[in-house]
Amino acid sequence: PAMAPKGNNMIPNGHFHKDWQRFVKTWFNQPxxxxxRKQNRIKKARAIAPRPAAGALRPIVRCPTVRYHTKVRAGRGFTLQELKAAGINNKFAKTVGIAVDYRRRNRSVESVLLNAQRLKEYKSKLILFxxxxxxxxxxxxxTEDERKVRQLVFS
Incomplete structure (x- = not known):
C-alpha cells in the first residue's frame, strides 16, 4: 500500500482537462x-579493435531455482578451477579480456569441462601483441606476420 501523505495538507486530486497538449511528450526522436546508438556502438568497436566489442569473455552458467534451471546464460566470471583446467593463470586471464569470479563454485564436472573448452577456444584465437x-x-x-594479418582483418 502507498504511504499516506504527511501533514494536514490537501490530498492531491489533479483535474487536468484544459491545455493538456502542452504536457504531452512525443517520441518522434526514437528512430x-x-x-x-548503433553508430556509437560501431565507433566504440572500431576504437577498441582488435579487442572484442562485447567486452570480457564470460562463462556459460545455469540459472538458479527449479523454475529456471533449464535455461543457460552468461555468468559473471570463470572460476579458478575452470581456468586451471584450461591452463590459464588467473592474473594473466584478467589482462587478456577473460572475466574471473573467485567466489563462484563449480557444482558439476560438466560445467567445468564446458567452460574450460570455451577458454581453450578463446586462447587459440587470441593474438597477443x-x-x-x-x-x-x-x-x-x-610474430610480425601474424599481427599484419590481424591488422588487415580489422582495418
Missing amino acids: ARKIR PIHNKKKLRAGEA
Whole structure:
C-alpha cells in the first residue's frame, strides 16, 4: 500500500482537462536515437579493435531455482578451477579480456569441462601483441606476420 501523505495538507486530486497538449511528450526522436546508438556502438568497436566489442569473455552458467534451471546464460566470471583446467593463470586471464569470479563454485564436472573448452577456444584465437616491440618475443606473443594479418582483418 502507498504511504499516506504527511501533514494536514490537501490530498492531491489533479483535474487536468484544459491545455493538456502542452504536457504531452512525443517520441518522434526514437528512430534517430536508435541510429545514434548503433553508430556509437560501431565507433566504440572500431576504437577498441582488435579487442572484442562485447567486452570480457564470460562463462556459460545455469540459472538458479527449479523454475529456471533449464535455461543457460552468461555468468559473471570463470572460476579458478575452470581456468586451471584450461591452463590459464588467473592474473594473466584478467589482462587478456577473460572475466574471473573467485567466489563462484563449480557444482558439476560438466560445467567445468564446458567452460574450460570455451577458454581453450578463446586462447587459440587470441593474438597477443608484444609489450615491447624492440625486445625478443616472449612465449605466446604474435610474430610480425601474424599481427599484419590481424591488422588487415580489422582495418
